Amino acid sequence: MPKRTKAEAEATREALLDAAEVIFLERGVSRTSLEQIARQAGMTRGAVYWHFKNKSDLFHAMLDRVKMPLRQLLDDVEDPERPRAPLESLRLAALHALERLQGPRSRRVHTILFHCCEASSDVNILELHQRLADDCHETMLERFEEANRTGTMIASIEPEIACRMLMSMFGGLMHDWLRDPTRYDIGDIGPRMIDTFFERISPCATHCPSSPQSSS
Amino acid sequence: MPKRTKAEAEATREALLDAAEVIFLERGVSRTSLEQIARQAGMTRGAVYWHFKNKSDLFHAMLDRVKMPLRQLLDDVEDPERPRAPLESLRLAALHALERLQGPRSRRVHTILFHCCEASSDVNILELHQRLADDCHETMLERFEEANRTGTMIASIEPEIACRMLMSMFGGLMHDWLRDPTRYDIGDIGPRMIDTFFERISPCATHCPSSPQSSS
DNA sequence: ACAGGCATACATACATGAATGTAAACTTGC
DNA sequence: GCAAGTTTACATTCATGTATGTATGCCTGT
Numbered sequence: 199m200p201k202r203t204k205a206e207a208e209a210t211r212e213a214l215l216d217a218a219e220v221i222f223l224e225r226g227v228s229r230t231s232l233e234q235i236a237r238q239a240g241m242t243r244g245a246v247y248w249h250f251k252n253k254s255d256l257f258h259a260m261l262d263r264v265k266m267p268l269r270q271l272l273d274d275v276e277d278p279e280r281p282r283a284p285l286e287s288l289r290l291a292a293l294h295a296l297e298r299l300q301g302p303r304s305r306r307v308h309t310i311l312f313h314c315c316e317a318s319s320d321v322n323i324l325e326l327h328q329r330l331a332d333d334c335h336e337t338m339l340e341r342f343e344e345a346n347r348t349g350t351m352i353a354s355i356e357p358e359i360a361c362r363m364l365m366s367m368f369g370g371l372m373h374d375w376l377r378d379p380t381r382y383d384i385g386d387i388g389p390r391m392i393d394t395f396f397e398r399i400s401p402c403a404t405h406c407p408s409s410p411q412s413s414s
Numbered sequence: 415m416p417k418r419t420k421a422e423a424e425a426t427r428e429a430l431l432d433a434a435e436v437i438f439l440e441r442g443v444s445r446t447s448l449e450q451i452a453r454q455a456g457m458t459r460g461a462v463y464w465h466f467k468n469k470s471d472l473f474h475a476m477l478d479r480v481k482m483p484l485r486q487l488l489d490d491v492e493d494p495e496r497p498r499a500p501l502e503s504l505r506l507a508a509l510h511a512l513e514r515l516q517g518p519r520s521r522r523v524h525t526i527l528f529h530c531c532e533a534s535s536d537v538n539i540l541e542l543h544q545r546l547a548d549d550c551h552e553t554m555l556e557r558f559e560e561a562n563r564t565g566t567m568i569a570s571i572e573p574e575i576a577c578r579m580l581m582s583m584f585g586g587l588m589h590d591w592l593r594d595p596t597r598y599d600i601g602d603i604g605p606r607m608i609d610t611f612f613e614r615i616s617p618c619a620t621h622c623p624s625s626p627q628s629s630s
Numbered sequence: 631a632c633a634g635g636c637a638t639a640c641a642t643a644c645a646t647g648a649a650t651g652t653a654a655a656c657t658t659g660c
Numbered sequence: 661g662c663a664a665g666t667t668t669a670c671a672t673t674c675a676t677g678t679a680t681g682t683a684t685g686c687c688t689g690t
Contacts, residue, residue, distance in 0.1 A: 203685065207639060226532040228444040231675055244641045247677080313540060316442040316532040324529060324593055331590060355614075359606050362587070366607070367579060370586025374547060374578075377540055390575050391582070398571075398614040419659065423665060447649055460666050463651075 211249045213239040215260050219306045227257065227315035254320045261326075264307045268334045271295050283350050284341035289396045292368060296388045299372065309376045335365060351399050360399055367395060427465045429455040431476050435522045443473065443531035470536045477542075480523045484550045487511050499566050500557035505612045508584060512604045515588065525592040551581060567615050576615055583611060 202210065217238035221230045232246045232253060239245070250256040268291065275290035276282075282290070298304055317324045342357035351360065371391065375384045433454035437446045448462045448469060455461075466472040484507065491506035492498075498506070514520055533540045558573035567576065587607065591600045 202639060204638090210639085224534065226444070226534040228442070228532060229535055233675075242641050243676090245639075248639060252677085313533045316444060316535075317529045318440065318442040319445055319532075328593060331593075355610055356606070359603070359610055362590075362603060363583060363607050363610065366584075366586030366590060367582045368586065369589060370582030370584065371578070373585060373589060374582060377543060377547075387575070387578060390572070391579050394571055394575055394579065402618070420664085426665085449649075458667055459650090460668080464665060468651085 210239065210241060210245060214241065214246060214249060214256070215263065218256055218260050219303070219310070222257075222260075222310045222314055223306055227253075227310065227321070228319050232256075252320070257315075257321050260307060261311075264304045265330075266295065266298055266304075267330075268295075268337050271298075272337070284344040284348075285350055285396055285400070288338065288341050288364070289392060292364070292392045293389055295368070296384065296392070300385060305376070305379065308372060312373050312376050331365070331369075335361060338365065349401065352401055355399055364395060367391065426455065426457060426461060430457065430462060430465060430472070431479065434472055434476050435519070435526070438473075438476075438526045438530055439522050443469075443526065443537070444535050448472075468536070473531075473537050476523060477527075480520050481546075482511065482514055482520070483546075484511075484553050487514075488553070500560040500564070501566055501612055501616070504554065504557050504580070505608060508580070508608045509605055511584070512600065512608070516601060521592070521595065524588060528589050528592050547581070547585075551577060554581065565617065568617055571615055580611060583607065 214235060217235045218230075221234050221238050224230075225234070232243050235256070236243045236246050246256065250259060271291040271294050272287055275287060275294050299308060311323070311327070315321060315323050339357060339361045342351070342361045345351040346353070346355075346357045371384070371388060375382070375388075430451060433451045434446075437450050437454050440446075441450070448459050451472070452459045452462050462472065466475060487507040487510050488503055491503060491510050515524060527539070527543070531537060531539050555573060555577045558567070558577045561567040562569070562571075562573045567573075587600070587604060591598070591604075
């Protein structure tokens with residue numbers, strides 16, 4: 199039954215991407231053949247080669263369906279009425295990212311990114327990760343520096359260090375949790391980690407029982 | 415030139431493992447053939463199949479040369495004269511681990527583990543990672559719980575959360591740095607992150623301006 | 631409005647290349 | 661000479677890319 203209508207063609211494209219997610223997750227990217235993806239979607243390799251140039255192309259198309267840059271996350275938690283303190287924005291964005299991560303598609307794709315594909319393979323995953331990390335680092339650092347200037351975080355902590363701490367913590371948590379999401383509830387653990395972090399880098403005045411803080 | 419003395423045979427085994435590190439790093443585990451490893455070591459595939467059952471076996475042999483369980487790291491920084499506070503042990507162990515990580519072999523193999531091999535491949539990397547993480551979590555949690563009992567960390571921070579924060583931070587840092595070690599000096603950034611973390615979860619008395627300085 | 635033509639959306643077949651595991655040959659230490 | 665260590669040769673499997681086949685949707689001219 200060859201030749202579908204335009205809408206149906208788009209549907210099979212999506213089906214192929216869905217299938218790719220499933221098989222990549224099951225067998226790892228490099229070990230899955232396009233044949234397997236096609237069969238999972240009820241198609242043949244011809245369909246795959248029609249919609250995508252090759253495995254790498256398909257892989258990137260799969261990623262495009264779930265990417266969530268930090269800037270967008272920050273926009274999502276923005277309150278148009280009254281602007282938030284920079285660290286509060288970051289905290290909410292992190293929590294929001296945690297929520298997003300738990301969605302089935304996001305979870306699958308990020309698991310693939312972290313655990314089911316390797317460098318120097320069909321895809322240049324290292325450069326990809328690097329670009330995401332750089333982007334994240336850049337916009338995150340801005341907030342930490344602003345917090346540092348405005349005295350909304352402890353002065354002795356350098357923004358660069360705080361930034362890397364948060365990024366590492368978040369990335370490490372994703373890496374660990376996605377390895378086996380049944381082990382603990384990231385919806386519970388994650389927020390507690392994030393909240394603790396931000397509470398601990400906030401000025402003493404906010405949490406220390408005794409000493410009032412004098413900033414600048 | 416076949417057949418060497420026993421010592422030479424052991425040497426070629428090591429040479430094969432060295433070669434594996436190099437090629438795995440360059441091309442990713444799944445994309446490297448045993449042929450490539452053999453040629454890198456100046457041998458043929460026959461030698462590989464003599465010393466190792468298959469690629470998975472070789473891979474595990476490679477790992478065995480660098481593993482550093484947390485318990486051993488803790489032992490390394492132990493001072494037989496006077497026992498340390500639990501968090502101080504952890505801090506030193508973490509710093510020590512950072513040092514070890516920068517050694518060329520450790521660096522290569524951990525890069526392979528994080529970035530150059532994928533789940534469901536020849537090796538069950540997920541279970542491997544999980545076992546390492548579980549072991550680490552277990553012995554780390556003991557220290558945090560002790561610190562919690564003895565009041566050497568802020569009471570409101572749950573040991574479980576602190577434990578996961580540290581593990582995630584460390585793992586995330588490794589993951590990020592190993593992606594491209596030329597980007598920043600982990601020997602500088604790492605310790606500052608770790609020190610900041612431990613300073614921030616220590617009781618207020620140790621760092622709040624109002625109280626006198628005490629370095630235990 | 632409809633018939634033909636062309637591009638679309640796949641399926642099938644084939645040619646190629648590469649990796650694996652094993653068996654057999656060879657070579658040298660002991 | 662026997663077995664440890666290593667090579668060469670071989671059979672099998674499997675993925676890839678491409679080329680070709682084919683039927684249908686869609687469009688255009690009249």
